Amino acid sequence: MTGEAQVVSTADRLFYAHGVQAVGMDTVRTESGVSLKRIYTLFPSKDDLILAVLQHRTKQWNTGVDGAIATAGTPRDKLLAVFDFLAEWFREDDFRGCAFINFFGELGGGSTRVAEAVREQKTSFQRRVAELVVEAGGPAFLAPQLVLLAEGAQTTAAITRDPDTAAHARAAAETLIRCAFGR
Template identity: 50%
Template sequence: MDSAVARDQALDAAEALFYGRGIRSVGMDDIRGTSGVSLKRLYQLFPAKEHLVEAYLERRDVRWRERLAASVERHEDPLRRIPAVFDWLEEWFTEDGFRGCAWINAYGELGATSERVAGQVRAHKEAFRAYLASLVADAGLPDALTGPLFLLAEGAMVTAGVTGRARPAAEAREAARLLVEAG
């Protein structure tokens, strides 16, 4: 099995297991069993579990932000794109297997002990905030709205993850609408 295939298989297994069960509860042997990649090969690709977690978060970040942008950019009106973020969050919250924000979960498990994981989490959150800032700018709204919109989205993610309900997205969307109207 070539390195790219083995890496993809390991990352697919890591994503399913880490997101589904939590990072600390999953060992490299679990990744081996699910991925079909030998333990020796896993450690060649990822010298430590922390490296695998970092790669999982990095890959998930790209996919997550691509899915969000594809959904939001279906709307031509820049003012419609801001509530579309919350529409997408609501769709995501109703997906089978939704367990909250992978980065918040990872930070809660490892952020205090792993600078690699904390760095991936910060990079993801900074990129999401920058994306919201671009939507705010494109809509001709004051930059001061970016922070509150970011906090609404993040709060909705945490609350949906804890409650297992999609309603936080609708509540955050309504608050975002009020902010945009006032802005």
């Protein structure tokens, strides 16, 4: 792993587990084994490192969602695959909710760049679900409904520590899909 990748991976793990504001650059240095001078050469500010972590998280999210979708058979199954991805993620030992929501809650009001990066990821997810709805031949209003279920499930699962939240959201999604398609 390169120095940059090591720093981003370490910062991601620390920020996700403890919160962005609770983790200083010295901790990232100690945990990553990369000198502070090198870290600041790679990331001139903590905001730059936070943005790199969010980019890393975006890639992880897209890979996970796309992987789940790829295993689904029908276009409707692809819509539900998002919730299958969530079900697996919610069962991970280190699950702490959506990093984007967490970072936004912690920093969104004070960092325009972080707020923009989070909004960009959320908009990208909305577009992806809208594409799946179109592929399935569904009405446009279905996409934002499914996105709200997925986003709400992430927050609820983080707060309640109940991984079955994904199954409840999936069942609600099945109902919405059935109603939207008229069957």
